[in-house]
Amino acid sequence: MDFPFHQDVIQQLKADGLFRFLRRVEPDPLGRSGRLMIEGRSVILLASNNYLGLADHPRVKEAAAAAIQRYGFGSGASRLISGNTPPHAALEERIARFKRTEAALVFSTGYMANLGILSCLVPPEGLLIADRLCHASLMDGCRASGCRFRVYQHGDLDQLERLLAKKPADQPTVIVTDGVFSMDGDIAPLPALVELARRYGAAVFVDDAHATGVIGKDGRGTVEHFGLSPQSVIQMGTLGKALGGFGAYAAGSRVFIDYLINKAKTFIYTTALPPAVAAAALAAFDVLEEEPDLLKNLWRNRTYYAEGLKSLGLDTLNSETPIIPIMIGDSRSAMIFSDHLLEAGIFAPAIRPPTVPRGTSRIRTTVMATHTRDDLDYVLETVGKIARSMGIL
Numbered sequence: 045m046d047f048p049f050h051q052d053v054i055q056q057l058k059a060d061g062l063f064r065f066l067r068r069v070e071p072d073p074l075g076r077s078g079r080l081m082i083e084g085r086s087v088i089l090l091a092s093n094n095y096l097g098l099a100d101h102p103r104v105k106e107a108a109a110a111a112i113q114r115y116g117f118g119s120g121a122s123r124l125i126s127g128n129t130p131p132h133a134a135l136e137e138r139i140a141r142f143k144r145t146e147a148a149l150v151f152s153t154g155y156m157a158n159l160g161i162l163s164c165l166v167p168p169e170g171l172l173i174a175d176r177l178c179h180a181s182l183m184d185g186c187r188a189s190g191c192r193f194r195v196y197q198h199g200d201l202d203q204l205e206r207l208l209a210k211k212p213a214d215q216p217t218v219i220v221t222d223g224v225f226s227m228d229g230d231i232a233p234l235p236a237l238v239e240l241a242r243r244y245g246a247a248v249f250v251d252d253a254h255a256t257g258v259i260g261k262d263g264r265g266t267v268e269h270f271g272l273s274p275q276s277v278i279q280m281g282t283l284g285k286a287l288g289g290f291g292a293y294a295a296g297s298r299v300f301i302d303y304l305i306n307k308a309k310t311f312i313y314t315t316a317l318p319p320a321v322a323a324a325a326l327a328a329f330d331v332l333e334e335e336p337d338l339l340k341n342l343w344r345n346r347t348y349y350a351e352g353l354k355s356l357g358l359d360t361l362n363s364e365t366p367i368i369p370i371m372i373g374d375s376r377s378a379m380i381f382s383d384h385l386l387e388a389g390i391f392a393p394a395i396r397p398p399t400v401p402r403g404t405s406r407i408r409t410t411v412m413a414t415h416t417r418d419d420l421d422y423v424l425e426t427v428g429k430i431a432r433s434m435g436i437l
């Protein structure tokens with residue numbers, strides 16, 4: 045049965061150039077990481093969070109296959125019932141070691157982790173304050189908490205301080221931020237947030253989805269990048285991006301993790317990750333540690349590509365990471381730009397409202413460790429040509 049409201053919404057989205065659809069992708073026929081096959085054609089992939097190529101790393105694939113042989117595929121129940129296997133426990137120990145925290149807890153996805161953690165992080169009379177560009181899952185988590193919820197303009201520490209100064213001193217308060225902002229590719233000013241939190245008796249919750257395996261000398265994330273104490277923040281991150289798998293985690297004190305096991309509904313009332321997914325994540329941590337060249341190559345590629353875009357004269361906002369937006373402005377032009385790229389064999393999507401604010405539609409590109417120099421040169425040349433032909437340069 046069709047509900048007329050749905051058809052109306054779809055028509056409006058189409059009229060506004062905001063209609064979304066699914067694109068089918070297949071692996072590159074020659075198995076090259078950093079490429080995909082779309083509509084029968086191999087294209088350069090500039091739209092993956094698989095920054096290090098771990099999603100197709102042989103050791104990760106082997107670990108998953110071996111765990112399927114040992115444990116079967118599905119976990120069969122939630123963690124608190126009968127779904128808690130040795131790979132789950134080993135993964136949580138591993139994450140805690142990696143993040144240098146007392147303990148860690150695995151969730152099914154980053155979205156669910158944020159929803160579950162933020163829903164129970166502070167008592168009902170508490171206050172959550174988030175950066176305006178926080179990921180949708182953080183915003184939804186803050187709203188779902190039912191607590192007071194305030195938003196400050198992206199990176200506006202003065203506005204944040206005004207919000208903190210207004211609250212009762214004893215109101216339980218958490219500042220919520222992405223570590224690496226997923227659409228702009230800039231890094232949160234974590235030391236300043238921690239300092240403000242200290243001054244006003246608040247805590248900081250940082251979402252390291254795009255920071256884990258990407259920033260910090262060993263890829264440990266925002267806390268390592270800034271040389272902060274892991275005890276100074278509450279952290280979450282995901283296993284589906286640089287770690288090339290699926291799932292997410294919270295990392296913090298033993299008390300905090302015990303609290304989440306008892307109170308985070310998105311942990312309690314959901315099926316445990318398949319053990320093979322946990323085993324694959326363990327292997328990904330091994331590779332990250334034992335093959336440091338992956339992280340070095342990622343940053344070598346990032347620097348080369350970002351400097352190339354800048355020297356073309358393109359606006360890449362304040363990107364400091366392998367997420368590099370090419371600012372276009374209106375959503376239709378962004379769509380056309382993305383279509384031209386695909387025609388030329390490059391896959392990079394247009395990101396439009398409501399994912400980003402109106403008037404800031406962009407091509408969101410992400411660099412991978414596994415891109416070749418030839419790939420990046422071709423991308424730079426093609427982006428330049430399209431930008432000139434569309435009057436953006």
Ligand SMILES: *Cc1c(COP(=O)(O)O)cnc(C)c1O
Pocket residue numbers: 152153154155156158179181182222226251253254282283284291292
């Ligand atoms: C991708 C992302 C998430 C969601 O993680 P999933 O595991 O994909 O659900 C959460 N927060 C941020 C900042 C992200 O970029």
